[in-house]
Amino acid sequence: MGDSRLNRLLPWISSPILLVLFVAAWQLIVSVGGVSRFILPAPADVGDSLVTMFSDDAIWGHIRVTLVEVVVGFAIAVVLGTALGAILGRMIWLERAVQPAMVAFQVVPKIALVPIFVILFGYGITSKIVITVILAFFPIMLNVLLGVRSVDLGHRDVMRGLGASRWQTFRDLELPSTLPYVFAGSEVGIVFAVIGAIVGEYLGANEGLGFLVVSSLNALDAPALYAVIVLLAVLGSVLFLAVSLTKRFVIPWHESVAKQ
Amino acid sequence: MDDNRVRTDVLVTADLELVEVNKTYQTRRGTVEALKDVNLSIGRGEFISLVGRSGCGKTTLLRILSGLLPPSSGSVRAGEQSIWKGANRDDEALKRFGMVFQDANLFPWFTVAENIALPLKLRGTGKKARTARAVELCRQVGLSGFEGAYPRELSGGMRQRAAIARALSYRPSILLMDEPFGALDALTRDKMNLELQAIHAAAGATVVFVTHSITEAVFLADRVVLLTPRPGRLRSITSVSLPRPRSLETQSSAQFQDIVRELRIQLDEET
Numbered sequence: 001m002g003d004s005r006l007n008r009l010l011p012w013i014s015s016p017i018l019l020v021l022f023v024a025a026w027q028l029i030v031s032v033g034g035v036s037r038f039i040l041p042a043p044a045d046v047g048d049s050l051v052t053m054f055s056d057d058a059i060w061g062h063i064r065v066t067l068v069e070v071v072v073g074f075a076i077a078v079v080l081g082t083a084l085g086a087i088l089g090r091m092i093w094l095e096r097a098v099q100p101a102m103v104a105f106q107v108v109p110k111i112a113l114v115p116i117f118v119i120l121f122g123y124g125i126t127s128k129i130v131i132t133v134i135l136a137f138f139p140i141m142l143n144v145l146l147g148v149r150s151v152d153l154g155h156r157d158v159m160r161g162l163g164a165s166r167w168q169t170f171r172d173l174e175l176p177s178t179l180p181y182v183f184a185g186s187e188v189g190i191v192f193a194v195i196g197a198i199v200g201e202y203l204g205a206n207e208g209l210g211f212l213v214v215s216s217l218n219a220l221d222a223p224a225l226y227a228v229i230v231l232l233a234v235l236g237s238v239l240f241l242a243v244s245l246t247k248r249f250v251i252p253w254h255e256s257v258a259k260q
Numbered sequence: 261m262d263d264n265r266v267r268t269d270v271l272v273t274a275d276l277e278l279v280e281v282n283k284t285y286q287t288r289r290g291t292v293e294a295l296k297d298v299n300l301s302i303g304r305g306e307f308i309s310l311v312g313r314s315g316c317g318k319t320t321l322l323r324i325l326s327g328l329l330p331p332s333s334g335s336v337r338a339g340e341q342s343i344w345k346g347a348n349r350d351d352e353a354l355k356r357f358g359m360v361f362q363d364a365n366l367f368p369w370f371t372v373a374e375n376i377a378l379p380l381k382l383r384g385t386g387k388k389a390r391t392a393r394a395v396e397l398c399r400q401v402g403l404s405g406f407e408g409a410y411p412r413e414l415s416g417g418m419r420q421r422a423a424i425a426r427a428l429s430y431r432p433s434i435l436l437m438d439e440p441f442g443a444l445d446a447l448t449r450d451k452m453n454l455e456l457q458a459i460h461a462a463a464g465a466t467v468v469f470v471t472h473s474i475t476e477a478v479f480l481a482d483r484v485v486l487l488t489p490r491p492g493r494l495r496s497i498t499s500v501s502l503p504r505p506r507s508l509e510t511q512s513s514a515q516f517q518d519i520v521r522e523l524r525i526q527l528d529e530e531t
Contacts, residue, residue, distance in 0.1 A: 152365070155367060163382070172367070172378065176369040253410045254369075
């Protein structure tokens with residue numbers, strides 16, 4: 001019992017230690033290695049930069065823009081990915097028909113398409129949402145497609161033997177059995193969504209955290225650049241955690257959620 | 261000889277009846293006769309064991325009975341109703357059937373109680389009545405205290421008990437079991453056999469039990485039906501008149517061992 005509790009607490013103890021070690025190593029390189037502060041600022045400088053940033057309310061506007069791009073794009077990707085994955089999973093002929101096109105679209109480095117979307121949809125929020133959707137969509141759709149095909153045959157026999165209707169089979173078997181795949185895809189999808197929004201902002205935007213990265217770089221303000229990256233790391237972690245917690249709440253029965 | 265017995269049974273009370281049932285599969289190598297001219301009449305409340313080697317068609321037979329697989333020809337009747345009309349099954353007739361598979365096939369997203377009550381949910385029973393019945397069944401199969409547990413928290417034997425409870429939830433009059441204890445260790449299996457005997461006695465249902473263990477078949481059955489493969493057909497029907505309730509000591513009685521020996525000889529003859 002004590003062992004399992006320790007096991008569960010372990011990441012909460014180890015993660016802060018790892019973080020402290022990381023910052024210490026960083027500080028060591030700066031003070032001993034004699035790296036120029038314009039290339040690698042000290043952790044304290046980055047901290048100062050963060051404080052300065054938050055003393056100006058504008059930062060919240062940038063955070064909000066990026067957050068909206070990621071969340072809206074991700075939400076659309078979940079809906080589209082689940083719907084298309086479910087349809088293609090059930091219609092094998094359709095999947096065969098569109099598979100070459102899908103593979104072709106998948107192997108294109110989609111980041112390379114970002115300038116095109118900026119041209120098409122402008123410098124505003126729309127182009128970033130489109131990029132976010134496209135990046136987050138594939139892992140979700142492919143997982144759902146797999147999930148729909150993976151419904152256990154023995155479970156199907158149970159439902160058929162009980163004379164379950166089409167709707168009952170969906171509600172009590174197909175939907176719950178596919179949900180873990182929706183979440184597996186979503187956990188990858190949310191990470192891709194953040195990448196999509198930031199790269200979109202790098203290439204053409206006048207607000208958002210990605211825009212702040214580029215403008216800090218142009219101003220040669222290394223501490224500010226690092227500060228925004230820290231913010232992005234926090235944002236990405238919070239979003240991933242949100243998806244992960246939702247999963248724990250929706251499918252508490254699944255192995256991926258089970259307590260060790 | 262067998263034909264005569266089948267006819268007398270029909271005259272008594274046939275609860276489940278197979279007449280000239282055939283099942284053929286088309287494969288790349290040609291036609292496989294999984295079942296050929298199977299005639300069998302099963303009385304109400306009777307416990308029938310189906311034994312035979314792998315590929316003798318026993319699982320195919322059970323899937324035809326349970327409405328999962330249409331026969332190529334022949335008829336299957338439960339009481340007055342035909343289960344199969346060509347390749348279409350009669351869902352109404354199947355409502356009297358309960359099925360237990362080799363794997364427990366519990367749904368991992370439902371708790372034990374929800375799994376047991378699933379058939380009632382599909383039939384539109386209210387939640388309160390469902391839960392009450394699930395609790396009652398948990399007690400009956402020795403799962404009290406596990407109503408709220410998820411299947412992954414149960415052992416193999418407990419899962420199979422839950423699967424049996426699920427099949428019993430709507431009080432079927434015919435219980436079909438496909439090697440339900442095949443994946444369990446010997447000790448658990450003995451225990452489950454004793455419990456199944458008690459459940460059968462209490463529920464009074466007709467049971468068709470598929471197994472490849474001759475001792476298990478003889479221990480449980482009123483009649484043991486032996487199937488032989490290629491093509492799958494009935495080889496013999498052996499009555500087991502050992503008194504009930506049977507205990508593990510029954511297995512060491514001379515009568516029990518004679519029947520087992522006789523069946524084993526029949527099984528060996530075919531090779």
